[in-house]
Amino acid sequence: MAACLLFIARRPAVVVTTKLPGQGMTETARRRDASLLLSIVRDQRPTTFGWPFRFSPDEHVSTGRDAGGAQRARIAARALILLAIPAALLLVSGMIAGLPPRGSEIEQGVRVGGAELSGGSQTQVTSELNSRFAAFQQRPLTFRLDGRTAEVDPADLGLRFDSSATYARALGVGRGGTFGAAAERLAAHTIGVDIAPVYSYDPTRLAQVLSALSEGSVVAPVDASFSLQGNALSINPSSAGTGVDSRDVERQLRAAINGLKVVPIEARIITVKPTTTTAALQAITDPAIQALSETVYLSDSGQYWTITPEALATAITVRDKRLALNPLVMDSMLDTLSPAIHREMKDATIVLGDDGRFRIDPELSSRDLDVRASRLALQQSLLGGQHQVALVVNEATPKITTATLDPLLGRANDIADRGMVVTWPDGEQTLDGVAFAGTLRMDPTTQSLTVDQEAMFKVVEPVARGVSRPATGYRWKGGAIVAPEGALPGRSVDIAASVRAITRNTLGGEGRTALIVDEQKDPAAGDSAIVIHEVLGSASTYYGSSSHNRATNVEVAAAAVNGALIAPGGTFSFNNAIGGTATLDDGYQVGFGIVAGENGVPRTVPSVAGGICQVSTTVFQSAFWAGMPIGTRNWHLYWIPNYGNGPGGMTGLDATVDPDYGLDFTFYNPTNSWLAVRAVTDGEWLTVELWGTSQGWQVHVDDPVISSVVRADPTMVYQPSDQLGPGEQIFVEHAEDGFSAAIHRVVKDKDGNVIDETTFNSYYQPSRNVTLVGPNVTIPAPTPVYQPPAADDPTPPADDPTPTVPAAEPTPSSP
Numbered sequence: 001m002a003a004c005l006l007f008i009a010r011r012p013a014v015v016v017t018t019k020l021p022g023q024g025m026t027e028t029a030r031r032r033d034a035s036l037l038l039s040i041v042r043d044q045r046p047t048t049f050g051w052p053f054r055f056s057p058d059e060h061v062s063t064g065r066d067a068g069g070a071q072r073a074r075i076a077a078r079a080l081i082l083l084a085i086p087a088a089l090l091l092v093s094g095m096i097a098g099l100p101p102r103g104s105e106i107e108q109g110v111r112v113g114g115a116e117l118s119g120g121s122q123t124q125v126t127s128e129l130n131s132r133f134a135a136f137q138q139r140p141l142t143f144r145l146d147g148r149t150a151e152v153d154p155a156d157l158g159l160r161f162d163s164s165a166t167y168a169r170a171l172g173v174g175r176g177g178t179f180g181a182a183a184e185r186l187a188a189h190t191i192g193v194d195i196a197p198v199y200s201y202d203p204t205r206l207a208q209v210l211s212a213l214s215e216g217s218v219v220a221p222v223d224a225s226f227s228l229q230g231n232a233l234s235i236n237p238s239s240a241g242t243g244v245d246s247r248d249v250e251r252q253l254r255a256a257i258n259g260l261k262v263v264p265i266e267a268r269i270i271t272v273k274p275t276t277t278t279a280a281l282q283a284i285t286d287p288a289i290q291a292l293s294e295t296v297y298l299s300d301s302g303q304y305w306t307i308t309p310e311a312l313a314t315a316i317t318v319r320d321k322r323l324a325l326n327p328l329v330m331d332s333m334l335d336t337l338s339p340a341i342h343r344e345m346k347d348a349t350i351v352l353g354d355d356g357r358f359r360i361d362p363e364l365s366s367r368d369l370d371v372r373a374s375r376l377a378l379q380q381s382l383l384g385g386q387h388q389v390a391l392v393v394n395e396a397t398p399k400i401t402t403a404t405l406d407p408l409l410g411r412a413n414d415i416a417d418r419g420m421v422v423t424w425p426d427g428e429q430t431l432d433g434v435a436f437a438g439t440l441r442m443d444p445t446t447q448s449l450t451v452d453q454e455a456m457f458k459v460v461e462p463v464a465r466g467v468s469r470p471a472t473g474y475r476w477k478g479g480a481i482v483a484p485e486g487a488l489p490g491r492s493v494d495i496a497a498s499v500r501a502i503t504r505n506t507l508g509g510e511g512r513t514a515l516i517v518d519e520q521k522d523p524a525a526g527d528s529a530i531v532i533h534e535v536l537g538s539a540s541t542y543y544g545s546s547s548h549n550r551a552t553n554v555e556v557a558a559a560a561v562n563g564a565l566i567a568p569g570g571t572f573s574f575n576n577a578i579g580g581t582a583t584l585d586d587g588y589q590v591g592f593g594i595v596a597g598e599n600g601v602p603r604t605v606p607s608v609a610g611g612i613c614q615v616s617t618t619v620f621q622s623a624f625w626a627g628m629p630i631g632t633r634n635w636h637l638y639w640i641p642n643y644g645n646g647p648g649g650m651t652g653l654d655a656t657v658d659p660d661y662g663l664d665f666t667f668y669n670p671t672n673s674w675l676a677v678r679a680v681t682d683g684e685w686l687t688v689e690l691w692g693t694s695q696g697w698q699v700h701v702d703d704p705v706i707s708s709v710v711r712a713d714p715t716m717v718y719q720p721s722d723q724l725g726p727g728e729q730i731f732v733e734h735a736e737d738g739f740s741a742a743i744h745r746v747v748k749d750k751d752g753n754v755i756d757e758t759t760f761n762s763y764y765q766p767s768r769n770v771t772l773v774g775p776n777v778t779i780p781a782p783t784p785v786y787q788p789p790a791a792d793d794p795t796p797p798a799d800d801p802t803p804t805v806p807a808a809e810p811t812p813s814s815p
Contacts, residue, residue, distance in 0.1 A: 006421045009622055012661075012773045014124065020177060020402055023807035025535055026285065028095075056647050062323070062766070069296055072161055072222070079376060092454040094239075094370055099524045104121060104122045104171065105118070105120075106118045106120075106125065106170050106171055106173070106488050106798060107173045107174040107185055107188045107189075107193075108188060108189060109187075109188030109189050109190075109191075109193055110170050110173045110188055110192075110193050110195060111192055111193065111194045111195070111197055112129065112132070112166060112170060112194070112260075113132055113136075113197065113258075113259055113260030113261075114194070114259065114260070115128070115337075117129075117170050118169075118657070119594055120419060122167060122252070125167050125170070126163045126164060126167050129161075129166055129167065129197070129672060130163050132260055133161035133163065133197065133260075135260075136161075136257075136260045137153075137154045137155060137161075138261070139154075139174060139262045140153055140154075140249060140262075140526055140722070141153075141154055141253070141256070141262060141265065142159070142248070142262075142264045142265065142596040143209060143213055143264075143265050143267060144264055144265070144266050145213050145214055145217065145244065145265065145266075145267040145268070145780045146217060146269065146271070148213055150209060150212065150213045152209050153419070154168060154201075154211075156205060157201045157202060157205045157206055157209070158200070158201050158202030158630065159179065159199060159200075159201040159257070160199060160200055160201075161197055161198070161199045162197075162198040162199065162200075165198035166195075166197045166198045169194055169195055169198060173185075173195065174188060181617055188709070191642040192498070194200050194259075196257075196258040197257070197258070197260070199257060201253075201257075203250070206246075206249070206253070209248070210244050210246060210249060210267060213244075213245050213267065214243075214267070214269070217242065217243040217244075218241070218242050218244065219242050220241045220242050220272075221238070221239065221240055221241030221272045221273060221274040221275070222236075222237075222238055222241070222274060223238055223274045223275050223276040223317070224236060224238035224274065224276050224278040224280065224281045225276070225281070225314065225316075225317070226239055226281065226288055226292075226313040226314070226315035226316050226391065227313055227314070228292055228310050229310075233288065233289060233292065233313065235278055235281050235282065235285075237278045237627045238274040238276060238277045238278045239274065239341055240271055240272065240273055240274060241271075241272045241274070242269050242270070242271060243269070243270060243271060243272045244267050244268070244269065244270070245267065245268050245269075245270045247365060248267075248268065249265060249267050249403060250265065252265045253265055259413035262617055267567065271475075271596075276317050276318055276709055279411070280318040280321070281317075281318055283318070284316075284318050284321075284322065284773050285321040285322060287322075287382075287383065288313075288316050288323060290314060290385060291312065291316065291323060291382040291383075291425075292309040292313055292316075292384075293309070293495050294309070294387040295307070295308055295309065295387065296312060296378065296382075296387050296388075297387060297388045297389070298337070298374075298389055298390075298391050299377070299388070299389070299390050299391065300341055300369075300390065300391045300393055301393075303340065303341075305337060307333065307562075309672045311333065313331040314329055314334065315330040321381075322378055322383070322415075323382065323383060324377050325378065325379045325382075327375065329524045330375045330378070331371050331375060331403070333635075334369065334371045334374050334375060335369075335371055337369055338368070338369045338371070338389070338689075339367045341368070341391070341393055342365055342367060342369070343364060343365075343367040344364075344366060344440075345364065345365060345366035345396060345398050346363060346364040346398065346443075347363055347398045347399065347400035347401075348360055348361065348363035348398070348400050348401050348402045348404065348405050348407055349361045349400075349405075350405055350408060350412065352434065352437055352438055354434065355434075356433035356434045356436075356437050357413055357416055357437070357438055357571055358409055358412045358413050358416060358437070359409075359416070360402050360405050360406070360409055362402050362633070363397070363398045363400065363401045363402060364395055364398070365395045365397045365398065366395065366396045366398075367393050367394070367395050368393065369391060369393055369394075369670070370392040370394050371394075372391065373392035374389075374391045374392045377389055377390070377391075377392055378791065386681070396781060400444045402435065402446075404442055404444050405442075406600050407447060408442045408444065408447060408449060411449055412437070412440055412442060412449060414509075415437070415440060415449075415506055415507075416433065416436075416437040416440075416559050418509075418511040419431065419436060419511055420436050420502060420505070420506060420511060420512070420513060421511060421512045421513075422460070422463060422498070422502065422512075422513055422514070423512060423513070423515065423815065424467050424493075424514070424515045424517050425517065425519075428512075429463055429466075431459055431460070431463070432459065434459075435459045435743040436459055438455060438459075439451050439452045439456040439459060440452075449507070450507075451502075451503040451506055451507065453499055453500075453503065455638055456499045456502060456503060457495060457496070457499050458501055460495055460498055460502065460515075461495055463493075463515075464493035464495045464498065464515065466491050466492070467493050467515060467517065468490075468491060468492045469488065469490055473487030473488060474487050474565055475563025475564065475565070476530075476532055476564075476676035476678075477562070477563045478564045479532070480529060481565075482563070485717070489519065491517055491518060491519045492516060492517070492518050493515050493516065493517055493518075494516040494517075497516040498513070498516045501514070501515075501516060502514050503641055509661070515683045529600050530565070530674045531674065532674060532675075532676050532691045532692060532693075533691075533693045534691065534692070534693070534694055535610050535689045535690070535691055536626035536627075536675075536690045536691065536692050536694065537621075537622045537623060537625035537626025537628075537648075537689070537690045537699075538622050538626070538648060538687065538689040538690070539618050539621030539622045539623070539624075539625065539645070539646065539647060539648025539649065540611070540618065540646040540647045540648060540685050540686065540687040540688075541614055541618045541621075541642065541643055541645075541646045541649065541686050542642060542645065542646055542684060542685055542686075543611070543614055543681075543684065543685070543686055544683065544684030544685070547591070547730075548589075548612065549589035549590055549591045549610070549611075550589075550591040550592070550610060550611035551611070552587075552588070552589045553591050553609050553610060553611035554611045554612070554614050554615060554681065554686055555610055555681045556586070556587045556588055556612075556677040556683060557578055557582070557588075557611075557615040557616075558611070558615050558680070558686055558688075559679070559681075560577060560578040560579060560586075560680045561577045561578060561615060561619060561677055561688075562572070562677065562678060562679040562680065563676060563677065563678070564577040564676065564677040565674060565675070565676055566669040566673060566674065566675040566676070566677075567668070567669065567674060568669060568672045569668075569669060570668075570669050571667070571668050571669070572619075572623070572666060572667050572668075572669070572675070572677070573664055573666050574616045574619060574657050574664055574665040574666070575657060575659045575662075575665075577641075577677070578659070579614070579658060581659055581660075581700040582608065582609035582612055582659050582660070583608060583609070584608060586609075588608055588609035588612070589608070589609075590606050590607070590608055590610070590723065591606070591607060591608075591609065591610025592610040592611075592732050593606075593607030593610045594636060594637050594638065594656075603669075606721060606723040606772075612657065612711075613636065613654070613655070613656045613657055614642075614686060614690050615679065615688075616655045616656065616657040616665045616688065617643050617653075617656075618646075618648075618655040618686050618687075618688040619654070619655075619665065619667055619677060620633060620654070620655035620667075620681070621648040621649060621650075621688070622648065622677075622688045622689060622690045623667040623690055624653065624701075624745070625648055625699060625701075625759075626671075626690045626692075626697075626699070627692070627697045627699045627745075627747040627756065628668060628669065628675075629667060629670060629756055629758075630666075630667050630758070630760070631666035631667055631668055631670045632664050632665060632666045633665055633666075633760075634655065634656050634657075634663055634665075635654055635655070635656065635762040635763070635764065636654055636656045636764065637650075637765055638738065638764050638766065638767035639651070639652070639654075639736055639738075639739070639741075639762075639764040639767075640654065640735060640736075640763050640798050641736065646685070650701075650703075650704055650743060651706065651739025651741055652704045652706075652742070652743055652760070652762045652764075653704075653743060654762070662683070668690075670690065671693070671695055672694065673695075674693075675690060675691065676690075676691045676692065677689075677690060677691075678690075678691055694747065695750065695753070696746055696749065696750030697748065697750070698747070698748045698749075698750075698752070699745065699746075699747050700745070700746045700747075700748070701743065701744070701745045701746075702743065702744040702745075704740050704741045704742065704743050705741070705742040705743075705744075706740070706741055707739065707740045708740040708763075708764050709737055709738070709739045710737060710738035710739065710765070710766045711737055711766065712735040712736055712766040712767060712768065713735065713766070713768060714735045714769055715768070715769065716769045716770075716771060717768050717769060717771070718770075718771050718772075718773050718777075718779040718780070719768045719770055719771070719772050719773070720773055720774075720775075721772040721773065721774060722774075724772060724774030724775075725774050725775075726774055726776045726777075727774060727775075727776050727777060727813050728773070728774040728777070729771055729772065729773040729774065729777050730762070730771065730772045731770075731771050732770055732771070732772050733765055733768055733769065733770035734767065734769060735766070735769045736763050736764075736766065736767045737766055738765045738767075739760070739764055740763050740764075741762045741763075742759055742760070742761050742762075743756075743759065743760045744757075744759045744760075745757070745758055745759075745760065782804075
């Protein structure tokens with residue numbers, strides 16, 4: 001039955017590849033065509049296909065020897081005739097067609113769309129085909145149906161010609177097997193051979209054209225169906241529909257394209273019968289009543305679903321005169337269960353627990369509902385009077401299962417349980433169990449167990465940092481390296497080599513590995529590599545007016561820093577240089593420091609080692625002028641003018657430290673030479689020089705840029721202090737304006753290339769006039785002398801660095 005328009009089967013783009021006689025045929029078929037062509041020559045009937053000679057069975061049967069001989073004679077006669085036909089064909093074709101064509105020459109008489117193709121080169125023939133195809137594409141195709149007409153551009157149907165393939169098809173005429181080629185050449189030279197062009201079009205677009213043309217003229221057929229209301233089963237009757245005979249339309253369309261002729265294509269309306277008729281359903285009423293007598297229960301792995309009789313009735317249809325389930329209806333119902341049943345496949349994996357041991361996370365097979373099979377199972381159950389049906393679920397087992405991983409699990413847990421202890425000449429440490437086990441990698445496919453080198457590096461690195469150390473305590477004094485008591489030579493751990501050793505022992509069943517430690521040479525032994533030539537930068541600050549305790553602190557810190565060495569590529573740390581602490585046991589006294597008070601207002605209070613910030617500031621200034629890259633640097637909460645008045649000093653060039661809270665000052669040595677810090681005091685001036693080997697650097701520094709000035713209130717503030725005796729009072733803080741300072745420095749190498757360019761920003765709050773008083777001191781009433789404006793805000797911008805101050809308690813800094 002031809003399909004109606006609204007129910008046209010969707011097919012991919014069709015490529016018409018009509019074969020010519022002899023193309024792609026067996027030798028037997030070619031012989032048959034040879035006979036056909038002889039028939040054409042004799043009878044002048046080019047459309048007649050069939051053997052020209054037909055042999056009728058004998059009307060009598062011979063007996064005895066005569067019968068056998070007669071049979072053999074008939075077979076021999078037929079064989080001679082069959083052999084004579086090809087010979088005659090070759091002879092006739094040779095006489096008429098001459099020699100076969102060669103190279104790219106097309107046989108005479110081969111046509112496409114009525115146009116002769118012989119006599120031209122491939123380029124000429126292809127060009128001619130392109131012209132003809134383009135001309136056809138430019139003319140609209142006309143479709144007619146019941147007085148309505150639609151003109152459609154061939155391109156709108158997706159029509160495309162292939163000129164090269166068409167040329168190849170034409171070239172193949174007369175070039176097949178011996179007899180087939182002869183037949184083709186004979187036909188070409190006598191009556192001509194028309195070949196179809198190679199093309200394709202989109203049937204979906206054709207269906208859209210026919211749908212628009214037939215709108216209002218087609219009616220979909222209605223299948224009969226059951227409906228159940230309460231206990232009453234009724235049949236919704238079927239009815240025939242109408243549709244367009246799409247097959248006939250396609251036949252006419254292909255004929256027009258094959259001939260490159262634009263002719264009207266006449267579509268016609270046909271009757272479309274329903275798939276399921278009323279009579280067909282009436283024949284299965286009894287089985288349907290039985291199927292609908294109970295609710296259907298579907299089950300899978302402990303889950304249950306139901307289909308009510310009312311819903312089931314809509315899915316019942318008839319196939320081969322038996323009750324069946326309509327796939328369109330029932331499959332949609334069953335497919336709603338797919339998400340609840342679906343499960344992705346998961347391989348078994350080995351996972352590491354928080355206890356440092358491995359376990360197997362078991363595999364999961366994939367599960368997917370087989371909708372078609374479940375429908376057929378339900379259909380079969382209903383035919384058998386059953387209403388409980390197990391759904392059909394397809395399962396697939398993953399390749400990696402628990403059994404696959406069991407051997408690897410045992411080996412991995414043996415390693416994890418054994419752990420790893422790393423040792424060095426004066427110590428040892430057990431690697432973190434979870435981190436160590438986490439470096440293991442297992443390949444279930446090859447059953448191999450390896451160690452992730454990068455992961456192991458991360459486990460070993462913190463241990464190696466603790467074992468490694470620079471040379472500590474050595475000093476450069478008097479032009480020579482000296483080793484005070486407690487000085488230690490440096491050592492470093494070759495982490496990469498140590499990781500390789502740990503890996504080897506881990507996989508070899510060992511639980512201990514010696515780190516690969518490089519003991520560095522004692523620098524006090526006069527290593528010729530340590531050469532100190534000249535002063536690279538220097539600065540001096542005045543401390544002669546300081547209290548006895550503060551002066552003591554300056555001199556103790558200066559002595560601790562004096563002679564500090566910085567290796568090539570190394571980092572100077574002020575806190576490390578003074579021994580890491582600044583306590584009374586280290587020889588420091590109680591001085592005064594700056595803390596962040598309430599609401600962030602700075603306050604000056606008694607503090608152990610108050611004054612060491614003058615040493616860190618002077619070291620900073622000498623490194624600054626030497627052109628060294630500055631690492632960690634924090635400014636004071638308020639500006640101390642004394643720090644900017646000496647040689648090398650500038651407003652805004654200071655550095656505060658506090659070893660107790662990790663507030664440090666650092667700079668780097670980017671050169672290939674050693675550096676040394678020389679710090680000396682004379683009771684009045686602190687001078688710090690940075691010595692090394694000149695690199696020919698040029699250091700250019702702009703004047704400080706001062707902004708955001710906040711005027712200080714000069715009113716004297718009296719603060720009680722339990723650190724002072726009865727009747728004592730000390731002036732500890734002088735009123736200074738708050739401001740922001742920016743100092744721009746450019747460092748160039750000996751060739752004038754910029755190697756460092758930095759702007760050092762500092763933000764200072766205004767300070768006050770503060771006097772600390774002990775018990776029994778009468779504090780006069782405050783007399784404001786000046787009210788500072790609230791205009792400029794010294795708060796630093798969000799994108800500039802600020803000093804790190806712990807929030808838990810105030811941080812003392814030396815003023």
